[in-house]
Amino acid sequence: MSRYQGFTLVEMAMVLVIVGFVISALLIPIGAQRDIHYIEANRSALKTINEAIIGFVVLNGRLPCPAPAMSADVELTNGGIEDCSSNQGKEGFLPWRTLSVDATDAWRGRWHYRVDQGFTNSTSFSTKMLAAPTTQFLFIDDLDLQDANGNSLLSSSAPERPLAIVFSAGKNLMADGHNAVVDNVYQVSDFSNNYDDMLIWLSRPILLNKLIATGRLP
Template identity: 35%
Template sequence: MVLVILSLLAGGLMVPLGARIEARDRQLTVDRLRDIQQALIGFAIIHGRLPCPSTEDDPGAPGYGIEDSPPCNTAREGRLPWLTLGLSATDAWGLPRRSPGDHWGGHWHYRVDRAFADTVISAVTAPTDDLQIRAHDGSRITVTDSQAVAIIYSTGPNRRADGLNASYSSTYQAGESIPDYDDLLVWIGRPLLIARMAQAGRL
């Protein structure tokens, strides 16, 4: 009887513990995404442009984790150039990759508007890739005046892209975690980037 009671108590504690661990990992990932936003803005202030994504798949290659040289390759989905930015390669759920065939789950997905990465940004640089972010109901989160010029997202606990993020296109999805979507996505809008670069005397 004592063992049965202890088992029931232990089982009851496991659910809250699991929820606390997931909440901790989500917060850690959100914090890392904020760091990434700041690092990208810092890169733009220093170099006058945003970095290109990294498209090197081989962990043993010299260019792994390093931005591709401009012009950016947008024919396929890229990863955040974490080594270029001096950041962690993964979110809270990611594991290091050891070979080209290893899964990319947990590594940051990164998309940049080519007008802000291929050439030096000016105060009149306008987006060309029409990167859009939509809510779960399909409504637009970004509009023309606040166009996204850089998008970064984590695939969340399930380590796979969900919703609109599951297919590589110019339209992405953001929002709270729901049963069929647990990605965490942030972006940098044109007005913010231009303002930060102007404040730093870069424009």
């Protein structure tokens, strides 16, 4: 005699979970799914860039200089090469060829890059890395990070200024908020209708720890 057996409660629960995932995926527009993918890709790329910059410092005893606007063009044979002669104290583009990283972000925009010029000189780099934060003229460019309301994200007493800043202009391919202003202030805030930049910065304490760990500094 044949026996017929229906779904068990566990099997039914698994089916409902799978159906729920399928429905959730269908409810998210394709464009939104693509944006989420690009954001995650950018986060991964920024992590790689951060590691590449630290590696450059370990090898060269200084931070890399920006690449000029024209040399950031991925079509040029000499594009993405750092230029320490004409870009001191200026925002340029990431020297992607010098660092051996991707030339563009997930939206095919160029990576923006700014560095404190006091830390691109190998002669004074070690001295500045080990100096007290209250040392006069330690941070030549006095780079600052602010939120969307203009509040500084740095400590008010002897702040540790960012040594280098890298950011993607995001989906709209345009620097947003204060990042669109040519000065020493950069904006770090949540995504909004008016802001989709993705920014990282390299701080002296973190870099110092890496250099000591590798034996580059005593």
